[in-house]
Amino acid sequence: MVEPKPKKIEVSNLRLSYGKKEVIHGISFDVQQSEIFAIIGPAQSAKTSLLKCINRTLDFVAGAKVSGVIKVDGQDVSRMKNVYELRRKIGMVAPLPVGLPLSIYDNVAFAPRAAGMRSKAALDVLVERCLTQAALWDEVKDRLDSLGTKLSGGQQQRLTIARALSHSPDVLCLDEFSIAIDPVTTMRIEDVLKELREKITIILVTNLVQQARRLADRTMFLWNGEIVELGTNDVIFSDHPANRQTYEYVNGIFG
Amino acid sequence: MPAVFTETAATRRKRLTERLAQGLFGLMALSLVVPLVTIVVYLFVQAWPLLSWDFLTSNPTNGMRQGGIWSAFLGTIYLVTVSLCVSAPIGVLAAVYLNEYAEDNWLTRMINLAVVNLAGVPSIVHALFGLGAFVLFAGIGRSIIAASLTLAIMTLPVIIASTKESLASVPRSFREACWNVGATRWQTIRRIVLPNSISGILTGVILQVSRTAGETAPVMFTGAVFFKKIPEGDVFAYSLTDQCMALSMHLYTVTTQVTNAPHALPYAIAVALLGTVLVVNALSIGTRVYLRSRKKW
Numbered sequence: 127m128v129e130p131k132p133k134k135i136e137v138s139n140l141r142l143s144y145g146k147k148e149v150i151h152g153i154s155f156d157v158q159q160s161e162i163f164a165i166i167g168p169a170q171s172a173k174t175s176l177l178k179c180i181n182r183t184l185d186f187v188a189g190a191k192v193s194g195v196i197k198v199d200g201q202d203v204s205r206m207k208n209v210y211e212l213r214r215k216i217g218m219v220a221p222l223p224v225g226l227p228l229s230i231y232d233n234v235a236f237a238p239r240a241a242g243m244r245s246k247a248a249l250d251v252l253v254e255r256c257l258t259q260a261a262l263w264d265e266v267k268d269r270l271d272s273l274g275t276k277l278s279g280g281q282q283q284r285l286t287i288a289r290a291l292s293h294s295p296d297v298l299c300l301d302e303f304s305i306a307i308d309p310v311t312t313m314r315i316e317d318v319l320k321e322l323r324e325k326i327t328i329i330l331v332t333n334l335v336q337q338a339r340r341l342a343d344r345t346m347f348l349w350n351g352e353i354v355e356l357g358t359n360d361v362i363f364s365d366h367p368a369n370r371q372t373y374e375y376v377n378g379i380f381g
Numbered sequence: 382m383p384a385v386f387t388e389t390a391a392t393r394r395k396r397l398t399e400r401l402a403q404g405l406f407g408l409m410a411l412s413l414v415v416p417l418v419t420i421v422v423y424l425f426v427q428a429w430p431l432l433s434w435d436f437l438t439s440n441p442t443n444g445m446r447q448g449g450i451w452s453a454f455l456g457t458i459y460l461v462t463v464s465l466c467v468s469a470p471i472g473v474l475a476a477v478y479l480n481e482y483a484e485d486n487w488l489t490r491m492i493n494l495a496v497v498n499l500a501g502v503p504s505i506v507h508a509l510f511g512l513g514a515f516v517l518f519a520g521i522g523r524s525i526i527a528a529s530l531t532l533a534i535m536t537l538p539v540i541i542a543s544t545k546e547s548l549a550s551v552p553r554s555f556r557e558a559c560w561n562v563g564a565t566r567w568q569t570i571r572r573i574v575l576p577n578s579i580s581g582i583l584t585g586v587i588l589q590v591s592r593t594a595g596e597t598a599p600v601m602f603t604g605a606v607f608f609k610k611i612p613e614g615d616v617f618a619y620s621l622t623d624q625c626m627a628l629s630m631h632l633y634t635v636t637t638q639v640t641n642a643p644h645a646l647p648y649a650i651a652v653a654l655l656g657t658v659l660v661v662n663a664l665s666i667g668t669r670v671y672l673r674s675r676k677k678w
Contacts, residue, residue: 183560188485214563224558227577236572237562286558293562 131158133200134297134327135180140194142175142351144187149175150351152194157297162319162328164342166335166375172351173331174221177299180329181216182209198297214241217290221302223282225274226289230257230266233274233285237293252292259322260288261314280311287315298322299329304337316341335376339363347372424655428648436649440610441631445639446646450653452611455618456525456625457657460600461593463529463621464536469586471533472540479541480548481570500538507535508599516603526621528604535599536589543585547578580672587665591658597629605630607638628654 135157142150149172157163165173178184179192182203196203198212206212214237226233234253235243243249253270257263262284266277274285283303290298300319304312319328319341332338338345339359346356347369355362355372367373388396425432435449442448479496483489511531521527551574559569575582605627611618619625632650635642 181561183557186557186560210563210565212563213561218561220554220557220561222554224554226555226558226573228573236559237564240559240562240564240568240572289558289562 131160133157134159134198135329136195136197136200137180138195140176140179140196141192142172142179142184143191145189148351150179153348153351153353154194155346155353155356157327157329158344160323160325160327161343162323162330162341164330164332164338164345165348166332166338166345167348167354168375169333170350171348173348174301176348177218177301177329177331180299181213181218182206183213183218185209210241214293215296217287217293217295217298219283219286219290219298219300219303221305223279223286223306225277225282225285227273227275229271230274230277230285231270234288234292237289241293256288256291257285259291259318260284261318262288280307283307283311284315287318295326297327297329299331301331302333304332304334312337335378339376347375349375421655424648424652428645428652431643431645431649432652437653439613441608445608445631445635446642450628450631450650451613452609452618453626453628453631453650454653454657455611455616456605456609457594457628457654459525459619459621459625460529460532460604460627461590463525464532464593465586465590467530468533468536468540468589472537473544473582473586476541476544476548477570477575480545481566481574496538496541499534500542502535504535504596505598507531508602510534511599512602522622523604523606523624524622525604525619525625528600528625528627529621531599531603532593532596535596536593539592540586540589543588544578544582547581547585548574550581551577580669583672584665584669587661587668590661590665594654594658595629597627597633600627601630601633607634628657 133156137156138154139152140150140154141148141152153176165176167173175184175190178187180196180198180203184190184192192204198215203209203212226236228236231253234256235249238249238252243252254263254267257266262281265281266272274282277285283306287300287303298319303315307315316337319330322328330338330341342359344356344358345362347354347362349371354375355367355369357367361367362372363376365373367376373379437449437454438451439449440451441453479489479492483492508531511527511534515521515527515530516523519527521530555573555577556569559573560566564572604624606624607626607630609624609626628650632647632654635650636647
């Protein structure tokens, strides 16, 4: 058993409903500092909604109601006045790549500029660093002025990751990032994640059970808005996880 | 050849239906051009004897029977410009609020309902409203400003609707991507939403020029006069509190009130009106093409 690390995100008794329909039924868990925390589960198990609760972009969803407490670095997110700082602290990568209709350079420089960074030299350094981290720099370094939306799907997804890293987040949330990209690119990004693990906390929402097995330190199996099981990978992916359903899901017997 | 690829009676019927449908729809689309071309050609042929630069730049004389249309032409320019200066900023900003900020509650729904209904109000009703509200109640009197405000109220809902549509055409995923990296709503609107919807917004606004220029009823009650003499060639001849002539009303009076007017005169006025609108529309198309070419996805 690994020694418990400090808690980065603490979720307690989180409930979420859209209108009258409750989709998260009071879940509690912690994400530790510098771990890869995987969330697996079938579609409609509120994985994406959970991420939106954490960075409070759920504020933009009409009719969504949250109760319970989410703490990031010990601070209750629902009481934060500066949600923009919270969102910068949490990098978010959506399932489908979204290149903003800007140049590649501006895509990556968007967040730092929005946060008030103006120095061209500092931005240059940052853009190169983020694109390098996202394993995209070599492919685009000669055409930073061309449109981010014109890149291929896999490149756009790495651009999205570069953008998520551009505001130097402590936590990186990836929501089924490999859904629209090929296996080779996926492996390249997974290598990137393994490097990033040293510095930041990574929450990996994935439909690919094997991806969670490859990358994560701990895995949470979420089903219909409830935690079926949460544990270290050597338990979850063993022959005897605590819950029979977990075994069946990760081994493809159901789900 | 395998049997699947051979034509049977059923597939032939399908193919013919397909061709018939395409032909029919194409014909309908083509038929739209016919009235436009007919009108333009007919007007030009009828108006030809009177068309000249002088016609545009000289005042009407001899009880409208001679001279040009300068005071009416300039009046229309004033009315259109002033009314757009009022309705465009209010309409666009209101649409940004409704599409980007407003939550879905009863107040928003009421505003949207009001906008839709306002767009359906006939122009003569707007005219009476303008007369009551601006000319009489607010005490502005019949003037360019009162007429322009009336026209502005009339175009406002349409500008709001077209702007909202343009804003809504920017995918939500772009907004979410911006919010996720800690951008405020305003930064998102300023950097991503507006640059990518501006061509549609401008087109919507500019299209209202033709409507504003063509309306007779609203200006007749609120600021347009039968005849007014102004210095020829001076583009600042009107002040906002003056009454003015307007092309649309001029056309109406010349056709219905003036006896023994030259046959070509109403057609020439119509050409001037149509010409103004077409020039503005051409500008709008040009702008749209230019801005579209910079569209980035």
